[in-house]
Amino acid sequence: MRGSGLAGWNPRRLRLMLGLFFVALAIPAGLLIHQAFGHLKWAAFRQHQLLAEELAARIDARLRDIVSAxxxxxxxxxxxxxxxxxxxxxxxxxxxxxxxxxxxxxxxxxxxxxxxxxxxxxxxxxxxxxxxxxxxxxxxxxxxxxxxxxxxxxxxxxxxxxxxTDRIEADAMPEGPMPGGGRDKESAGSALSALQKAxxxxxxxxxxxxxxxxxxxxxxxxxxxxxxxxxxxxxxxxxxxxxxxxxxxxxxxxxxxxxxxxxxxxxxxxxxxxxxxxxxxxxxxxxxxxxxxxxxxxxxxxxxxxxxxxxxxxxxxxxxxxxxxxxxxxxxxxxxxxxxxxxxxxxxxxxxxxxxxxxxxxxxxxxxxxxxxxxxxxxxxxxxxxxxxxxxxxxxxxxxxxxxxxxxxxxxxxxxxxxxxGRLPAAPGAHLLYWLAAALVVILVGGIYLIYRLGLRQIALARQQQDFVSAVSHELKTPLTSIRMYGELLREGWVPEEKRTTYYAYIHDESERLSRLIDNVLQLARMTRNDLRLHLRTVSAGELMELTRSKVTSRVERAGFTLDIACGAQAAAAVVSVDEDAFTQILINLVDNAVKFSADAEPKRVDIGCRLADRGMLVFWVRDYGPGVPPAQMRKIFRLFYRIDGGLARETAGTGIGLALVRQLAEAMGGTVDVVNREPGAELRLCVPVSTGATTVSDA
Known part of the structure; x- marks a missing residue:
């Protein structure tokens, strides 16, 4: 099912179409099952009828033998x-x-x-x-x-x-003289003739x-x-x-x-x-x-x-x-x-x-x-x-x-x-038909339900893709417009000398922002094609923190935030096996997310740090002091194209792919990523295993 084909759909239309599809399948299936049960019932009835015919023949023969005797x-x-x-x-x-x-x-x-x-x-x-x-x-x-x-x-x-009765009485009369001097048979005959007249x-x-x-x-x-x-x-x-x-x-x-x-x-x-x-x-x-x-x-x-x-x-x-x-x-x-x-x-x-x-x-x-x-x-x-x-x-x-x-x-x-x-027993094969009918019902209902769930996701994905295209267009157009405007001002000589450095720095930052956006889109394309390749090498946590400082300091400071990086000596000495470019991209996305969703927070501050955790894990974390993440959406924010509901999300620019890339890159390096709320703000954590291995190449 193509997401673009569902762009104009809604859940109600999906339910209607799946309901019609269910009825179209259920009616012939029900008729088929009904016919099958009818044939089985008739077969059982006919079998009993033959048994009854055979029994009737035996009863008739038994009674006929009695009569013959x-x-x-x-x-x-x-x-x-x-x-x-x-x-x-x-x-x-x-x-x-x-x-x-x-x-x-x-x-x-x-x-x-x-x-x-x-x-x-x-x-x-x-x-x-x-x-x-x-x-x-x-x-x-x-x-x-x-x-x-x-x-x-x-x-x-x-x-x-x-x-x-009269004949019985006459027959039962004893032999001997009868009243009137007659013998038995003559008297009986006379009595019989007299009674017959009545x-x-x-x-x-x-x-x-x-x-x-x-x-x-x-x-x-x-x-x-x-x-x-x-x-x-x-x-x-x-x-x-x-x-x-x-x-x-x-x-x-x-x-x-x-x-x-x-x-x-x-x-x-x-x-x-x-x-x-x-x-x-x-x-x-x-x-x-x-x-x-x-x-x-x-x-x-x-x-x-x-x-x-x-x-x-x-x-x-x-x-x-x-x-x-x-x-x-x-x-x-x-x-x-x-x-x-x-x-x-x-x-x-x-x-x-x-x-x-x-x-x-x-x-x-x-x-x-x-x-x-x-x-x-x-x-x-x-x-x-x-x-x-x-x-x-x-x-x-x-x-x-x-x-x-x-x-x-x-x-x-x-x-x-x-x-x-009164009650026919199940014919041979009826139990199998019962199970087949039950399996058909389960498969039909379950299949329709799964298709409905998949359709809802595809509808949501199609809408997210449309939003992504709009967001990417906006994210690309904004820095390009700024770069073009400041470049034309500098070319025409309309910028005083004391402001040229500021304009050049702004052009540089917008170029980096544009580069990061392009890198995210390219990274998403590689992951979609299962063509993501990471070059893992062992590096200390201290080196990674210095690399992160050089990449994000100017971005944080221009947004009006202060940056605080803290990493203990023991944690800084820990060695991990990561891809430096992927690690830098993860930290940059986490810092961009913190700056974006705490723009109105007080204090305007972003903290970056690392510490050793249990089971040989090294935790890198980025904390802001904004409103935090609603508990119901903590697991959803790492989904592709997902953006937190609410007014802040609508007012904040973004494509909805940054945290999804963070999760997939972390998993490709053998790590995990999660979020916890602080008072105030939210803390996003990247956990990677401590390692002392040599440089390796990983295909993900």
Whole structure:
């Protein structure tokens, strides 16, 4: 930056230009950093989305395996006894679904059930009516537990209006004489017919219609009440999920492979099976050892039980959520022209916990992502990330960017998984970008600040150079004008003889003043070009003081000052290594400075002296009795082109390079220069090391 180019500038204009320059750099840099952070955030989001898709596929596969295990059960397994073939014929065995306590293979299992065409419910947990429980290997305590579980299944189905109360009561009527002399089935049938007349037309025509309605979309006015019964977290629409990423993201590939559609599963599958004939209980040997199913093994002489060979059509399982919050997994079955409903009741919380939550907690995704499980739009469960608090009580607390929303495959197509991210972790490279952004900000701000400081200095330097040119012009013009005027007077003979000596002396002094000014300017030019050469030689302090006396006495006396030079004998004998011309120029500049700034002082006196100081240093000092130097400007007066502020400085001629030359010449000779205030006046000191070396040449 050239000083002459900044001559017309001021700090305000500099700040404005640097501010515009800063904005011009900061805006594109900020946009670039913002775009980079946006790409990193999207990369992290996409990475989490892929993890969520993979987790959803694993959850779907896990739940599909559970459903497949239920589909593997034969139609006959929903009875208490099943007939199996072996080499001797058919052998009755307990159904796999008749185990008690119930199997834990299905999380949250309550129990299996079957509803016949008349709406009567049975369960494989309880043997057929009239059966002898001890003969079937069932202890009384176990029978009581089985009966209680059967009652619970009935209650759940009844509360959800899947089984009519009258049919349950008719089915539960004990065998034996009925009031009025009728037997059980005839009386039950009459009671059933009488009660059906009081039921709605649809339910009288189709006792199993409630199961068919489970697969239909519920748009009834009681929808809100059902939602409140199913979930305390409300609807998906109530969640504060941010779907911007979902809208901006391209269509994601399917999250699960091999998902079966409802249409693909609706085809009925034929099946054949064996079951004991109705009303026949197989004969068991009471002394036989129990078999693997928990019932006695049949003896060889036991009569072979009568069996039915039946052929069925089995439809795929369907799943629905009941108003009570239980899941029901059921399938329609056609057997010998009769329609049956076979199903299983499942507790919601353990089923979701084992099937979904455990899989979710096993992944790193659970550290930053919230998982919401919904059924048909109703929020069933929310599993917050480890970064969130451990319990959510309302939909308002579920917020974040929607990561993935997907449905499970049939028959769980009503279940949705919603992954949302409240706080994305830093993507790979984000920390490096943070540091680069911080470094860019520091460099940009620091660079602008340094440029501003440099610009201020250049503006000040440009002004000082202008002042220097004006001062040098004035300093050169004044002695030249005086020399010319006195020279013309002497040439024309207009000066009396007694004044000729005074005029010649004045011309001589002005010539020396002009020479000193020219020497200062030339010395400044050499230092600017790093072309300063000093010839150092050893000389005593006394010789230097005598040389100084001869150079400055006339200058001081013509200015109306008295000169006092004092140097002790020990100090005068000290030897220093200096350049005599440079040393003389330093002392002359210091004396000129003292005379210039103490012109109005009383007394008009300049003191020059030398003394030995500590650490082998010899101090030469020049003192005046003027106003002194302001403390805040003591370090500044040795700067190039610097002049002390104030009225005295404005009234005093000078170029502002004298003390700057003093400092640089002193440093070139290995010395230092400083200033201290006295009472009154100021004392400028030149410190040089004492030396006894031989003559040397130094390039500075």
């Amino acid at each position: 239920e589909e593997a059960h034969a139609v006959a397994d929903y009875g208490f006894l099943v007939a199996t073939r072996d080499g001797a014929g058919t052998v009755p065995q307990r159904s796999p679904l008749a185990r008690y306590p119930v199997s834990t293979a299905l999380p949250g299992l309550v129990g299996h059930f079957q509803v016949d065409a008349a709406g009567a419910m049975t369960t494989p947990l309880v043997p057929p009516r009239g059966g002898d429980a001890p003969d079937l290997g069932i202890a009384p305590d176990e029978l009581a537990g089985r009966t209680a579980l059967e009652a619970r299944i009935r209650r759940i189905l009844t509360d959800n209006r899947l089984v009519q 039921t709605p037309e649809v339910e009288r025509a189709l006792p199993q219609a409630a199961f068919d309605r489970l697969s239909e979309i519920d748009a009834s006015p009681t929808r809100e009440q059902k939602t409140q019964a199913r979930s305390t977290l409300g609807r998906i629409e109530d969640l504060n999920l941010d779907e911007r990423f979902q809208q901006a993201a391209p269509a994601a590939p399917p999250t699960t492979e091999g998902l079966r559609s409802r249409e693909q599963q609706d085809d009925s599958q034929p099946e054949q099976g064996l079951a004991p004939k109705e009303g026949r209980v197989p004969a068991m040997a009471g002394s036989a050892a129990p078999g693997p199913a928990g019932m006695p093994e049949p003896t060889a002489d036991a009569a072979a039980p009568a069996v039915n060979l039946f052929e069925t059509e089995v439809e795929p399982f369907r799943m629905s959520l009941l108003d009570s919050g239980h899941f029901v997994l059921f399938r329609p079955v056609r057997q010998d022209g009769q329609r049956l409903i076979q199903g299983v009741l499942i507790e919601q919380r353990p089923f979701l916990g084992v099937g979904i939550e455990d899989a979710f907690r096993e992944t790193l995704l659970s550290q930053t992502t919230d998982l919401v499980v919904a059924w048909d739009g109703d929020v069933l469960a929310a599993y917050p990330s480890q970064a969130s608090r451990g319990y959510l009580s309302s939909a308002d607390e579920l917020r974040g960017a929607l990561l993935l929303r997907t449905r499970l495959s049939a028959p769980l197509q009503g279940m949705e998984l919603l992954f949302s991210v």
